[in-house]
Amino acid sequence: MSLVQLSHPARARQFLGDAERARFHDAALWQIRGRRDQRVAELPEWEQLRELAAQIKAHTLAELPDYLERFEQNARRHGAQVHFARDAAEHNRIVYELLQQRGVTRVVKSKSMLTEECGLNPFLEQRGLEVVDTDLGELIVQLRAEPPSHIVMPAIHLRTADVAQTFASTLGAPPLADPESLAEFARGHLRAKFLAAQAGITGVNFAIAETGGIVVCTNEGNADLGMALPPLHIACMGLEKLIPRAADLGVFLRLLARSATGQAITAYSAHVHGPRPGGELHIVIVDNGRSALRAEAQHRSALRCIRCGACMNTCPVFRRSGGHSYGTTVPGPIGSILAPLREAGAHDSLPHACTLCGSCTAVCPVKINLHDQLLELRHRQLELAVRPAAQDPRRQAARALERTGAALLGWVLRSPARLARAGALLRWLGRRLPGLARRGPLARWTATRELPPLPEQSFHRAYAERRARDSGRRSA
Amino acid sequence: MSARAEILAALRAQSLAPAPLPALSGDWIAYPDLPEQFERALGRAAGSLVRATRAGLSAALAALPAVQQGQRRCSLVPELRGNQDPPGEPQAFRDLDVLIVPAEFGVAESGAVWLGERVAAVRAGLFLTQHLVLVLARENLVAHLHQAYERLGASAGRTGYGCFMCGPSKTADIEQALVVGAHGPRSLAVVLWE
Numbered sequence: 001m002s003l004v005q006l007s008h009p010a011r012a013r014q015f016l017g018d019a020e021r022a023r024f025h026d027a028a029l030w031q032i033r034g035r036r037d038q039r040v041a042e043l044p045e046w047e048q049l050r051e052l053a054a055q056i057k058a059h060t061l062a063e064l065p066d067y068l069e070r071f072e073q074n075a076r077r078h079g080a081q082v083h084f085a086r087d088a089a090e091h092n093r094i095v096y097e098l099l100q101q102r103g104v105t106r107v108v109k110s111k112s113m114l115t116e117e118c119g120l121n122p123f124l125e126q127r128g129l130e131v132v133d134t135d136l137g138e139l140i141v142q143l144r145a146e147p148p149s150h151i152v153m154p155a156i157h158l159r160t161a162d163v164a165q166t167f168a169s170t171l172g173a174p175p176l177a178d179p180e181s182l183a184e185f186a187r188g189h190l191r192a193k194f195l196a197a198q199a200g201i202t203g204v205n206f207a208i209a210e211t212g213g214i215v216v217c218t219n220e221g222n223a224d225l226g227m228a229l230p231p232l233h234i235a236c237m238g239l240e241k242l243i244p245r246a247a248d249l250g251v252f253l254r255l256l257a258r259s260a261t262g263q264a265i266t267a268y269s270a271h272v273h274g275p276r277p278g279g280e281l282h283i284v285i286v287d288n289g290r291s292a293l294r295a296e297a298q299h300r301s302a303l304r305c306i307r308c309g310a311c312m313n314t315c316p317v318f319r320r321s322g323g324h325s326y327g328t329t330v331p332g333p334i335g336s337i338l339a340p341l342r343e344a345g346a347h348d349s350l351p352h353a354c355t356l357c358g359s360c361t362a363v364c365p366v367k368i369n370l371h372d373q374l375l376e377l378r379h380r381q382l383e384l385a386v387r388p389a390a391q392d393p394r395r396q397a398a399r400a401l402e403r404t405g406a407a408l409l410g411w412v413l414r415s416p417a418r419l420a421r422a423g424a425l426l427r428w429l430g431r432r433l434p435g436l437a438r439r440g441p442l443a444r445w446t447a448t449r450e451l452p453p454l455p456e457q458s459f460h461r462a463y464a465e466r467r468a469r470d471s472g473r474r475s476a
Numbered sequence: 477m478s479a480r481a482e483i484l485a486a487l488r489a490q491s492l493a494p495a496p497l498p499a500l501s502g503d504w505i506a507y508p509d510l511p512e513q514f515e516r517a518l519g520r521a522a523g524s525l526v527r528a529t530r531a532g533l534s535a536a537l538a539a540l541p542a543v544q545q546g547q548r549r550c551s552l553v554p555e556l557r558g559n560q561d562p563p564g565e566p567q568a569f570r571d572l573d574v575l576i577v578p579a580e581f582g583v584a585e586s587g588a589v590w591l592g593e594r595v596a597a598v599r600a601g602l603f604l605t606q607h608l609v610l611v612l613a614r615e616n617l618v619a620h621l622h623q624a625y626e627r628l629g630a631s632a633g634r635t636g637y638g639c640f641m642c643g644p645s646k647t648a649d650i651e652q653a654l655v656v657g658a659h660g661p662r663s664l665a666v667v668l669w670e
Contacts, residue, residue, distance in 0.1 A: 211633030221660030
């Protein structure tokens, strides 16, 4: 999906233009991070769970082709049909053909970041199908023709009044002022869509190789309605969703909701083996760059991600810049790794949307070393951008400047008198430079940084004066 | 080459160091009082717990507000009859007020219950009914999900549809304000008997 290629700082500036909204966004996500911490503190075995989850995912990735085949075989045993798609276009074509062959025109969809990644909604809508996103947050952003701004809370960037205005202008809702009546209105609107739907599309949280089942987690119950009512269920999953054993869910379901929203478990964790009676189940397994990521030794652990969003909720940059500032399907720390690796050169500003504080790495339930990987991506950019010095006149000039500077510094430091004069000069300059630097070519670095106020006098002078004062006091 | 063959070949062409599959053991939390922990966790998930004796189960079910107020009731438990039979079409659950079903076991850690084969006939009703009542025996409480999956064992893959359900349907998608009753049940009560 191509989004307007503005840099992260440019889009973040747009978000920060509304200071009140930005403050709310920051506080809301920090509150969720706090709830996560409460749930985590209740489990003394939290670190053991993280370690197990990381090991299970690392093992599954190492033997991924075998597990894919086992899953496929077992899913077929239950009567599911399994399809493979190399990329987004193939995925969309498979889904469309399944719908078209059965004369489906009305589809209900529950949250699936994969179908967002593939641009499934516009693809189906252009072909005349009605596709209704049924997660409340997804419905809101769909009605506004916006992408989700967060993978767990798609409408976290909006306020109640925005939602009321959206429902009024797109669905003809009466004026509604609070989240309860807005959610009630959406319940009525969507219930009619569920009952009339001819097909349900869902994502997949986990695919169990040993049983051939899929697990779908929601709080609203929208995926369960979409799977239970229409005769056709299409489940779309990236090939990294596999886990070996059903019992592994004991680890992952204990981690997932605690990390995502600070709940012990989501309201619904549906385990689906085969179609509902009289229905059809199709599972579409998508690569779309995942196998290439698996080849990257330093980055393949990003494929462990279970899409809980904890790295976003804790990230000081995400909280203060909003999900849309990333311009990717998956934003935040994990998205800043996935997007540049999938589309080299297209998301160069994202690895820099990071303070390297490491909070994401500390909360990640599957122990992805997110901030290390972001730093590595910066190194990679530099290696690609910088030519060897011998071929690059700018680097040669920089070297010459560096040598001159070092020589000058050496000359100053050799004489106490010169050092004192240079210090005075710097203190004088320091009071005038920040204003100058904000306008010049250095502004990219200095625009958002404050220089601390410089002292009026040197340490030498201050120390000498103090000693003089003290000895004066003693002699008095 | 098919997409399947191409993807599998690409994955097999990569050489990854082997990584062992760990055994699922750990120093899992133990709760001194399983019903108490279950009640606390369920309450946090906006569900409610009613305790009953074996003999008092019918009366406890009949006294639930959802049962008292619900016009159209469907029940899969013998202790309280409904006034509607499970319909054949899943969409026909749309007008149901209360659905009463047996839960196979509950998980104290989270307040979740497992609904499996026994609710297959009313699967859509679990989400279309306005209110849901789950009947659970005290002896069927386990401490945490590891015990839950141990108990499910191979049957995890035999049931066409099974679900860990924890409290009523809910959303916090508008300003993080919790709203109970998103698409599914507006209330969920667990009647725990021993």
